[in-house]
Amino acid sequence: MDMASRNSEIKLQKGEMPGTAGQADQAQIRQVKIFMENFSVFYNNMPVLKDITMEIFSGERLAIIGPANSGKTTLLRSLNRLNDLHADFSHTGRIFLDGQDIYQAQMEVASLRRRVGMVYAVPIPLPRSVYDNVAYGPRMAGVRSRTRLDELVESSLRSAFVWEEIKDRLEESALNLSGGQQQRMCLARVLALEPEVLILDEPCSGLDPISTAKIEEALDDLKRKYSVVLVTNNTKQAARASDRTGFLLMGDLIEVGPTSKVFTNPSDRRTADYITGHFG
Amino acid sequence: MRISPSVSQRVVVAGLWSLAILTIGVLLFIIGYILARGLPNVTWEFLADSPRRMGKEGGVFPMIVSTFMVAGLAVALAAPIGVMTAVYLTEYTREGKLTALIRFGADCLAGIPSIIFGLFGFVFFVIALGMGLSVISGALTLALMVLPTIIRTTEEAIKAVPKTYREVSYGLGGTRWQTVRHVVLRSAIPGICTGIVLAIGRSVSETAAVMLTAGSSLQLPQSLLDSSRTMSLHFYILSREGISMPAAFATASILIIAVLAINVAAYWLMSRFVARVA
Numbered sequence: 001m002d003m004a005s006r007n008s009e010i011k012l013q014k015g016e017m018p019g020t021a022g023q024a025d026q027a028q029i030r031q032v033k034i035f036m037e038n039f040s041v042f043y044n045n046m047p048v049l050k051d052i053t054m055e056i057f058s059g060e061r062l063a064i065i066g067p068a069n070s071g072k073t074t075l076l077r078s079l080n081r082l083n084d085l086h087a088d089f090s091h092t093g094r095i096f097l098d099g100q101d102i103y104q105a106q107m108e109v110a111s112l113r114r115r116v117g118m119v120y121a122v123p124i125p126l127p128r129s130v131y132d133n134v135a136y137g138p139r140m141a142g143v144r145s146r147t148r149l150d151e152l153v154e155s156s157l158r159s160a161f162v163w164e165e166i167k168d169r170l171e172e173s174a175l176n177l178s179g180g181q182q183q184r185m186c187l188a189r190v191l192a193l194e195p196e197v198l199i200l201d202e203p204c205s206g207l208d209p210i211s212t213a214k215i216e217e218a219l220d221d222l223k224r225k226y227s228v229v230l231v232t233n234n235t236k237q238a239a240r241a242s243d244r245t246g247f248l249l250m251g252d253l254i255e256v257g258p259t260s261k262v263f264t265n266p267s268d269r270r271t272a273d274y275i276t277g278h279f280g
Numbered sequence: 281m282r283i284s285p286s287v288s289q290r291v292v293v294a295g296l297w298s299l300a301i302l303t304i305g306v307l308l309f310i311i312g313y314i315l316a317r318g319l320p321n322v323t324w325e326f327l328a329d330s331p332r333r334m335g336k337e338g339g340v341f342p343m344i345v346s347t348f349m350v351a352g353l354a355v356a357l358a359a360p361i362g363v364m365t366a367v368y369l370t371e372y373t374r375e376g377k378l379t380a381l382i383r384f385g386a387d388c389l390a391g392i393p394s395i396i397f398g399l400f401g402f403v404f405f406v407i408a409l410g411m412g413l414s415v416i417s418g419a420l421t422l423a424l425m426v427l428p429t430i431i432r433t434t435e436e437a438i439k440a441v442p443k444t445y446r447e448v449s450y451g452l453g454g455t456r457w458q459t460v461r462h463v464v465l466r467s468a469i470p471g472i473c474t475g476i477v478l479a480i481g482r483s484v485s486e487t488a489a490v491m492l493t494a495g496s497s498l499q500l501p502q503s504l505l506d507s508s509r510t511m512s513l514h515f516y517i518l519s520r521e522g523i524s525m526p527a528a529f530a531t532a533s534i535l536i537i538a539v540l541a542i543n544v545a546a547y548w549l550m551s552r553f554v555a556r557v558a
Contacts, residue, residue: 080451110455111453120447124448126448136454137453140452140454189452193452
């Protein structure tokens, strides 16, 4: 274990995060991958995320649920600093990745985004071939060797459960793929970065049940290698495809805990109301 | 009295049709008229020969060369500057007073009559910088003149690239320049080419500005500092001074064909590029 992650673990053991710390049912101490500390986000000085304190462990699948406009997407985009692209974005608090503050000036944003890879709600293929789409990230990182790129493209498409379907269409325009194939290609495009954390923003919102099942299958496979943070509007998907679940409501993190507990015995009434469909 | 929807539909379609036909008809008439009067006089000798007796006899070879030198140099200078300015305005600054001012300036420049550019070029390049009536003075003046067109068309082309493409590139660890180069410019190339084709067209056909800056020598320019006469200026002088109307129409025919050829070639290149990319 490196120094940085040890630091964040010590923080955790000191119990600086009341109510959100790792649950007792975990025998070994889990390694904290990301730690959000009193993190708030403002757009035009309007609060969108309020004082979020939460950790994300290595190798877990964390689902974030909540009604529309609760700040789910903003939370995800804070983790790879994609919010920085907005002119009226500002924040307070800190986010640590392996103990390193990602909003510090010396943080290199491009390499942060390679470590924390993001899949968007709708598939956004770039207008070029499937191969060039998947190889985009590695190429930007300076990978030139064709054999290395070939390897990365194949293994990423395999991990995204789409290789068999499109292996003969790599030189075709990505725009010709079906929606489900496009979204799995977009997942592969992120996997080709060999990220440490995978963040997914409602990745199945526009997909048919079969494509959704394939993506969930891929995520289940991937959690051994990555931490996965999944934002979803579909509470059933959260229940199926996550180890822990967090509930966001109007920018507040109401609760976060093991998925089985959040769904069967939530500690907050508002969580129960949302899950049972009383609002949202 | 009410007009039934199907009647109004037919009236509108007929009206739009006749207007479209009228527009194209006028265009075809002008081109047809000039080609009909000019083409019979366009011979290999006319294309390859130097003018004699002020252009009454001989050909227009030096003018063809001058046109390509002046217009080519102008666009070669203006295109990179204009494209990079547009990239700066759209990708590297936030919208503010300064960008609004630059944009307003570009729009004003685009609306200034070319003779004013000619006057400026004459005072600044020809006299103040001592470049004389020369290819380089003409090219620099034309570059200034077409710069706003290139900036504005490139800007529009860049703005039309979906924001989500940029987010994908940044999200995959692309830096700003990598994103601009591999995603933004790549997707905007057809629009940028349109701007450059427009700029070439304006440069090739410009008369007033080059008359005051590039001069009207009948000699083949040997260097960038030599005076030269472009085809459109040659046409103007031939007809204005009543030297030779057949030679004037022949020159105009070559000019029209050249501009059409440049357009066709540019669009062909563009469509091939787009087909390869998408």
